[in-house]
Amino acid sequence: MATQRKAVALISGGLDSLLAAKVMLEQGVHVEGINFYTGFCVEGHTHAIRKKDKAKPKRNNALWSAEQLGIKLHIIDIIEEYKDVLINPKHGYGANMNPCLDCKIFMVGKAKQWAEENGFDFIITGEVIGQRPMSQRKDTMPVISEESGADDLLLRPLCAQNLPETKPEREGWVKRDELYDFSGRTRKPQMALAEKFGFDDYAQPAGGCCFLTDKSYSVKLTDLWASRGKRDYEIDDIMLLKVGRHLRPKPNFKLIVAREEGENNFLQGYKKQFITLRTMSHKGPLTLLDGTASDDDLKLAAQIVARFSQGREAEEVDVEVTDNGVHKNFTVKPLRSDEIEDAWRV
Amino acid sequence: MIELDARRLMCPMPVIKTQNIIKTLVSGDNVRVTCTDPGVMQDIPAWCRINGHTVLKTEEIDYEYILTIEVGSD
Numbered sequence: 001m002a003t004q005r006k007a008v009a010l011i012s013g014g015l016d017s018l019l020a021a022k023v024m025l026e027q028g029v030h031v032e033g034i035n036f037y038t039g040f041c042v043e044g045h046t047h048a049i050r051k052k053d054k055a056k057p058k059r060n061n062a063l064w065s066a067e068q069l070g071i072k073l074h075i076i077d078i079i080e081e082y083k084d085v086l087i088n089p090k091h092g093y094g095a096n097m098n099p100c101l102d103c104k105i106f107m108v109g110k111a112k113q114w115a116e117e118n119g120f121d122f123i124i125t126g127e128v129i130g131q132r133p134m135s136q137r138k139d140t141m142p143v144i145s146e147e148s149g150a151d152d153l154l155l156r157p158l159c160a161q162n163l164p165e166t167k168p169e170r171e172g173w174v175k176r177d178e179l180y181d182f183s184g185r186t187r188k189p190q191m192a193l194a195e196k197f198g199f200d201d202y203a204q205p206a207g208g209c210c211f212l213t214d215k216s217y218s219v220k221l222t223d224l225w226a227s228r229g230k231r232d233y234e235i236d237d238i239m240l241l242k243v244g245r246h247l248r249p250k251p252n253f254k255l256i257v258a259r260e261e262g263e264n265n266f267l268q269g270y271k272k273q274f275i276t277l278r279t280m281s282h283k284g285p286l287t288l289l290d291g292t293a294s295d296d297d298l299k300l301a302a303q304i305v306a307r308f309s310q311g312r313e314a315e316e317v318d319v320e321v322t323d324n325g326v327h328k329n330f331t332v333k334p335l336r337s338d339e340i341e342d343a344w345r346v
Numbered sequence: 347m348i349e350l351d352a353r354r355l356m357c358p359m360p361v362i363k364t365q366n367i368i369k370t371l372v373s374g375d376n377v378r379v380t381c382t383d384p385g386v387m388q389d390i391p392a393w394c395r396i397n398g399h400t401v402l403k404t405e406e407i408d409y410e411y412i413l414t415i416e417v418g419s420d
């Protein structure tokens with residue numbers, strides 16, 4: 001009997017990677033999944049921060065896919081290495097801050113390395129020609145294969161018949177005529193195949209697999225870089241961009257105002273790293289101040305925070321500002337809603 | 347019993363930390379993972395089911411989520 005070949009499958013949690021892996025399993029290939037965590041993935045439980053979302057906990061779709069397939073899943077933390085991909089993408093960004101092409105090249109490259117270290121023969125992805133405007137085009141498919149170093153060890157089972165033959169096909173590890181020729185933006189062939197395999201309840205993310213395809217998230221990230229005068233970030237920055245109302249009343253500081261109890265609790269964890277503001281005379285949200293602020297700035301910040309407290313209509317609100325354990329107290333008149341300028345909202 | 351502190355980490359980081367520590371252990375070893383992200387109550391058991399490990403116990407004490415896992419054979 002021929003030796004059973006081993007493929008490592010990039011599993012994002014979406015339908016396409018689920019199907020691609022299933023096609024390989026059907027051909028008798030041993031498949032294990034690999035999932036990369038950049039920090040921006042929508043699969044994280046950041047939504048668990050908001051109290052209202054806690055009632056229906058969201059599953060991690062990559063884990064769910066692996067369970068449906070009955071394969072192992074290896075989740076790899078690439079937060080640090082990914083910075084260079086996002087900050088200096090050779091092929092640029094998509095519609096927002098998503099460096100999809102560089103991202104794919106990087107991930108396939110990592111998968112190739114993993115395959116070598118773990119004795120796997122080839123790599124598969126759920127890519128489909130024409131499915132995504134930036135990374136999944138006929139002309140970018142070979143770029144990914146080449147620049148990742150995977151070359152003809154990278155197989156895309158869902159559109160392989162539209163692409164040159166790869167080594168797994170040539171060597172007879174997989175049957176080319178049992179692969180697919182999907183192309184274009186339509187989702188119909190994938191849905192039909194899902195039905196054939198008996199998959200339902202699969203995830204259908206609208207934009208992509210990460211927050212970088214999200215417009216408002218990208219605006220916040222660009223604002224963060226502009227305000228710091230350099231393009232860099234830490235994991236805490238990424239997390240905080242997902243939480244609260246962000247307001248930048250002055251170039252030198254930004255306020256992150258909790259919108260509800262869950263966010264309030266989450267922001268508590270950052271009290272030591274940031275200047276914080278709390279309303280004392282009235283109930284109000286915990287607010288972090290990111291940047292530097294003079295006393296006048298702090299007073300303005302206090303007036304804004306007061307606006308978001310239950311004392312918004314009061315003549316005066318007491319606000320406590322804490323910086324490195326040192327408290328300062330301000331008694332301020334809350335700003336009126338028309339004094340909160342639209343341009344401040346990030 | 348091996349202790350793993352995954353407090354203040356958001357999913358999937360606690361899952362990744364669990365996976366990485368289990369890689370260094372042998373079948374039958376027990377690990378106790380302490381987390382603050384409630385998402386772990388779903389994700390760590392799912393990861394264990396997929397990879398052949400057993401969740402022996404889950405506890406929720408003072409907003410902390412604690413899972414005791416027995417390492418499987420493969």
Ligand code: SF4
Pocket residue numbers: 098099100101103104135207208209210211212213
């Ligand atoms: S959507 Fe995000 S994770 Fe997916 S390929 Fe694009 S940059 Fe990478």
